[in-house]
Amino acid sequence: MEITNLYSQFCPVAMASEVICTRWTPLVMRELLCGSVRFNDIRKGVPKMSPSLLSKRLKELELAGVIKSVQTERGASEYHLTQAGEELRPLVIGIGNWGQRWVESRLSLRNLDPSLLMWDIRRNFDPDPRPSRRCTIQFLYPELTELLRDWWLLVDEEGTDLCRTDPGYDVDILVTADLRAFTSVWMGITTLSQEMETGAVTIDSTSDLEANFRKWLKCSVFAPQKRMVS
Structure with a gap:
């Protein structure tokens, strides 16, 4: 592994x-550590990063x-972690855990991003x-612009897909939420029940499907960390 030492120090931390x-x-x-291997999937997790910089x-x-590029049978490129990357x-998880524990929630919730939130929700969604049959879940963030207001999760036996445009299916579960409130739920700062009690989040569905949604919706992998600051 060849590294240009711009810090001009032999210390392994610098390297x-x-x-x-x-x-x-x-x-x-x-x-990459969360399992994204294709360029477009990696981009969905860093939506504000330019393609050229990525x-x-x-x-x-x-x-x-740290990674190696692999060509699939269809000629697409995938990026896989090497032993060094793994x-x-x-x-990386330690950095996230530290941020969850020690960065004030008001600072965390200042950087709202519906694209990242929905991509995170999609990959951690756990229908089990x-x-x-296919279940269509629409997320509506009323305060956002039309471009970012509506999102859809399509859940079936094969997997879970995230759509930016209306897939044209009847909606089984409609989640209407304040973006800050739902991000707070995702990060484990508040609970879904708490935000529903305040009216910041509403779920329109049958009682059975609402119960399923509550089970399927998982929080961020960092949410279990005990926060040391409010």
């Missing part, structure tokens, strides 16, 4: 920082031996058992 502490790189690593960071990580898992 490692050259690889993983450039702008956006820890978030790219988060996406491409540059992936090339840098490949040169550093060994970064406790470090999966419904025997």
Whole structure:
């Protein structure tokens, strides 16, 4: 693994920082560690990162031996972690755990991003058992612009898909929410029941499907961390 030492220090902390502490790189690593292997899927986890910069960071990580590019049978490129990349898992997760414990919630909830929130929800959504027929869940954030207001999760026996445009199916579950409130639920700062009691979140569905939705909806992997600041 060849690294250019811009810090001009032999210290391993300095050497490692050259690889993983450039702008956006820890978030790219988060996406890779969460299982994203295709360029467009990685982009969904870093929606405010330009495609050109993402491409540059992936090339840098490949040169550093953290990931390797693999061609599928269909000719598409996928990015897979090497042993060196996988060994970064406790470090990246540790950074997230520290942020959950020590960064004030008002600062966390200042950086609202519906694209990241919905992508996170989609990949952690856990219908178990999966419904025997397709279940369409619409998320409506009334305060947002038309472009970001509506999102759909399609859940069936094969998997869970996230749609930005109306898929044209009847909606089984409609979740209407204040974006800050639902982000707070996702991060484990508040609970779904608490936000529903205040009216910040409403669920329109049958009682059975609402119960299923509550079971299927999981919080962020960092939510279990006990917060040390309010």
